[in-house]
Amino acid sequence: MGQDTVRLYTRQNDKTLLPLEKQGRIINQRAYVEMHFGDIAPLFLESYDWFTETAAKRVPKPEDVQAPIWCSISAENCLKPIDGTVVYVLEVPKEKVIYFDEAKWDYVLNRIYLPKDARDRAAYKEHLKEIGISNGFEFFEGRYKGMYPEEERRIKDSWQRVFEIDSWTIFNVCGNIWEIKEEYVQEIVYPGDDLEGLTY
Template sequence: MEQDRRETVRLYTRQNDKTLYQLERDGRIINQRAYVELHFGDIAPLFLESYDWFTRKASARVKKPADVQAPIWCSISRENCLRPVPGTVVYVLEVPKDQVIYFDDEKWDYVLNRIYLPKDREDREQYRRHLRELGVANGFEFFQGRYKGMYPEEERRIRESWERIFDIDRWTIFNVCGNIWEIREEWVLRIVHPGEDVV
């Protein structure tokens, strides 16, 4: 079988235990925007805008199945994965490498906060100077604050900078995540329940 010859990677993801029924019924688990809304509650609209951006950009890297609306967040290590708590399980997965979208989770915070993601220290300093020249105290207010809609070029520049989340400068278990579009039944090595060790 073709899949057996592909290189695979081990991933770990904590999910609601209701996904067990989806896996049994459909042979796969997929994510929907509604699940993100439920997870984040009142602050969901802010997160959904970022998740939608990520979904568009990630689908240009790994083709997204038509019925999938959001990616599934995964840890690349057992040590750094979220442990199962009541109402959740952890899926230990063996996924074809070409199905994984790697990104820097520390850089993801820039997307969530709607701020410019600098290339390096020098770029960070140049951007700070640029903000001072604009007379802007901080870069947090272009999308949600007092400068909203006033600087379309700045908004474009910030959005373009977010692409850098896919550039991994430092590969560690703490900053690198590997997202996937689905969990297929054949990828599941183990399902870890609360009170069990993730191995």
């Protein structure tokens, strides 16, 4: 592993092997995110669209890419290959990786305020109480939808913290990329292969 690259691991549908072979790259389409989430996709897609737009300001996105590719920073925390999937072991230039905190991502996915710390969490709870709101989940969907544009803005601004990593562990840090290029692929791990046996 070079000083200018990082090792990433990502489980993908084995249908991605074809574009890798034919076009020399794999990219993610919004439709794949939709298929992955099924009926609940409309809710999650707004969060994914926000992530795509915001991440693209940090690491420029190729024009034909509609969503990032989720990657683990360790073999240990990567989803294991099961039927119909493979795991790509990648060596990616550092400047192409968008690091973020997956634990914080849950706040974005649930479209709620992402506090800076315990004190901020308490202050926000107090703020909600002051404006007579008991449930911070309902600003984007539900009874408060469209009624509190300034709260929606406050919540969206707080999501930037997803890119601030307070404690770096293999369990909370993800490294997303916009594409898997053929030259990034070091190994392809198939179902039944030992992913964690990879020592590099």
